[in-house]
Amino acid sequence: MVRNRRWSVGFSVLVALAGLYAIGCSKSPGALRNIAFTYESDPKSPRAGLNTFTVTLTRASGQPLAGAHVSLEADMSHAGMAPVFAEARELAPGRYQGTIDLNMRGDWVVLFHIKLTSGETFDRQVELRNLQAT
Amino acid sequence: MATQSSNPEVLPLEAAHFDLLRVPLIGGFLRWRHSRTILQVPLFLVAVVMILHGLLGPTLAPKNLASVLTWIHFRGALVLVLLCAGNFFCLACPFMLVRNAARRLFRPRFPWPRALRNKWISVALFVVILFTYELFSLWSSPWWTASLAIAYFVAVLFIDGLFKHASFCKFVCPIGQFNFIASTLSPLEVQVRDHGVCDRCRTKDCIRGRRQDRIEQAAPGTKSHATGNANGFVILQRGCELALFQPQKVGNMDCTFCLDCVHACPHDNVGVRSRLPGAELMVNPIRSGIGYFSRRKDIAALALVFTFGALVNAFGMVSPVYAVEAWLTRLLSLSHAAPVLGVIFATFLVVEPAILLGAAAWLTRALGGSTLRLVPLAVRYSYALVPLGFGMWLAHYGFHFLTGILTIVPVTQSALANLGVHLFGAPHWTWTGMPARFVQPMELGFLLLGFAGSLFISYQLAEEDCAPQPMRAFLPWAAVCLLIGLASVWLMFQPMEMRAMLMGG
Structure with missing residues (x-):
């Protein structure tokens, strides 16, 4: 009886752990598949300091996605640092531009938070490694 | 119980020491036999939350409770509590809570093997953790951080499920060894x-x-x-x-x-x-459960990994590491991070200590006339370097802790918001902590305190070894302390890189 209880406890813990890993590994970034996202940066190789990102959003058919709201968020790869935020403005239909201050050298992750006119939202993530001061 | 004295200048034995267990409320609580469990339960719950958020939450480290709590808050609070009080994190260890619960089901049957009753396994694991921390960028991966916590629980259950007593704590746990060696400097x-x-x-x-x-x-x-x-x-x-x-x-x-x-x-x-912090490093009596420090090469190795590992760990975060990696990559025609990292670790944790301690031990014999052989001399004085290492850990972890202490607020808000609980509005992402310009003088203070401590202990050991000419025996070790101290200050004032991966970019 006691032996059965031991095995039950052990087995339950293993199943719970396996479930956690299965859920964790199957997480989806939640991005919309039928939308093309491209970006350019100025300077071309991002550096510590002010960087301007120009984002182009189009449907799979090539039609520009106008009227979206695009905001930028940049986080360092290490915890404990404040993220920086910026808003992008629409330069032309489907083209959005925002300037963000990557205020430290090192590795950054830039998140583009995008909200379409239909109300759908999704994020795109760009990793910038080893940013150096100019 | 106390020895009373009629001489007012001689304090009674009891009064000479502050005793935490005599402090109202705190003392009463700690003397209560369930106090440890009461302290462990919250940390266990935090560990569970960290694991769940690490596996299921955001993949960005600054937004995940696993990475924020582990690499910012736990490490920083750990070293500060060790500095100001003692090894209270082992007291509240959540792994032991699980172990004690498991021991109600599984009784360990075996004694820990005699050949393994030393610190070599734990020293190796300490190095492995430092190495994997760099190689797999543990700080930037909530998933890896959560997995590390799970691995810890599994290891505790496996080892203490098989072996009697606190085998895991004494012979395996790398965090425990870090705490043990650092707590030699606790008050x-x-x-x-x-x-x-x-x-x-x-x-x-x-x-x-x-x-x-x-x-x-x-x-x-x-x-x-x-x-x-x-x-x-x-x-x-x-x-x-x-x-x-x-x-x-x-x-x-x-x-x-x-x-x-x-x-x-x-x-x-x-x-x-x-007690006087570090006093136990200046003396060499036989210690219960340990023996003589001077004969324990494994504990001396732990002291050296603790000291030089502090420098390696900080080196991984500053700009010059890129130049060193690039140079090594070209020199050795390597394309993978692991061997490059291996060379860096071998240089800093083996070659550098061997050269510095070997040279200082040789000079101690030559100048001071010590009769000890080189290895026993190096073992003996390696304990004197612990304050320098602790100063570096304090400066490094204290920096992250103090500059990022408030980040837990928006990360918790964000985690709750994902569950539909909106606490105090939108996450306050601008909340971080103390400005770096205020923390840097503290870092320097920690480093200087460590340097002074190492000098003091070295001199005490030199006085005991070479009573007629202690200064001659002391000078080589003072030079070693100075070199490590200067390296620490140089590292601390390098432009920091919050990096994601060695050889990144």
């Missing part, structure tokens, strides 16, 4: 209040545990929280699981502050008392 120590009482004690419950015969226990009205034993008695309160016999215990090495000895002592003769 508090679990120690006997009056050795006369111990001399008269016949039961030695502090090490054997408080026992009761089975027949006695079976008597009506007997209330116990007993643990069964095959030898015809039950253990009402276990004694020290780490084999530290209180009357012969010296210092904090191997002490988890579990307070089992406090609860077991029938004479209320064990306290958590003040």
Whole structure:
């Protein structure tokens, strides 16, 4: 009886752990598949300091996605640092531009938070490694 | 219990030491036999939340509770508590809570193998953790951080499920070894209040545990929280699981502050008392459960990994590491991070200590006339470097902790918001902590404190070794301390890179 209880406890813990890993590994970034996202940066190789990102959003058919709201968020790869935020403005239909201050050298992750006119939202993530001061 | 004295300048034995267990409320709480469990439960719940968020939450480290709590708050609070008090994190260790619960189901049967009763495994694991931290960028991966915590729970259950006593704590746990060696510099120590009482004690419950015969226990009205034993008695309160016999215990090495000895002592003769931080590194008596420091090459290796590992760990975060990596990659025609990292680790943790300590030991013999051979000399003085290492850990982890202490607020808000609980509005992402310009003077203070401590201990050892000419024996070690101290200051004032991966970019 006691032996059965031991095995039950052990087995339950293993199943719970396996479930956690299965859920964790199957997480989806939640991005919309039928939308093309491209970006350019100025300077071309991002550096510590002010960087301007120009984002182009189009449907799979090539039609520009106008009227979206695009905001930028940049986080360092290490915890404990404040993220920086910026808003992008629409330069032309489907083209959005925002300037963000990557205020430290090192590795950054830039998140583009995008909200379409239909109300759908999704994020795109760009990793910038080893940013150096100019 | 206290020795009274008519001389007002000589303090009674009791009054000479501050005793945490005599402090109202705190002392009463710590003397309560369930105090450890009460401290462990919140940390266990935090560990569970960290694991869940690490596996299921955001993949960005600054937004995940696993990485924020582990790499910012836990590490920083750990070193600051070690500096200001003692090894209280081992006291509240959540892994031991799970182990104790599991031991109700699985009784360990085996003694820890005699050949492994040393620190070599834990030293190796300490190095492995430092190495994987860099190689897999543990700080930038909530998934890896959560997996590390799970691996820790599994390892504890496996080892302490098989082997008796606190085998995991004493011989395996790398965090525990970090705490043990750092707590040699803590101001508090679990120690006997009056050795006369111990001399008269016949039961030695502090090490054997408080026992009761089975027949006695079976008597009506007997209330116990007993643990069964095959030898015809039950253990009402276990004694020290780490084999530290209180009357012969010296210092904090191997002490988890579990307070089992406090609860077991029938004479209320064990306290958590003040002492001179680092004093235990200046002397070389035989220590219960340890032996002589001077004969323990494994503990000396732990001290060296602790000291030089502090520099390597900080080196991984500053700009020049890129140049070194690029140079090594070209020189060795390598394309993968692991061998490059291996060369860096071997250089800093093996070659550099061997050269520095070897040269200083040789000079101590040549100048000071010490009769000890090179290796025993190096072993003896390696303990003097611990304050320098601790200063570096404090400066590094203290920086992250103090500059990022408030980040837990928006990360928690964000985690709750994902569950539909909106606490105090939108996450306050701009909340971070103290400005770096205020923290940097503190960092320098920690480094200078460590440097002064290492110099002081080195001189004490030199005085004992070469009484006629202590300065001659001291100078080589002072030079080693100066080199490590200068390297630490240089590292701390390098432009920091919050990096994701070695050889990244």
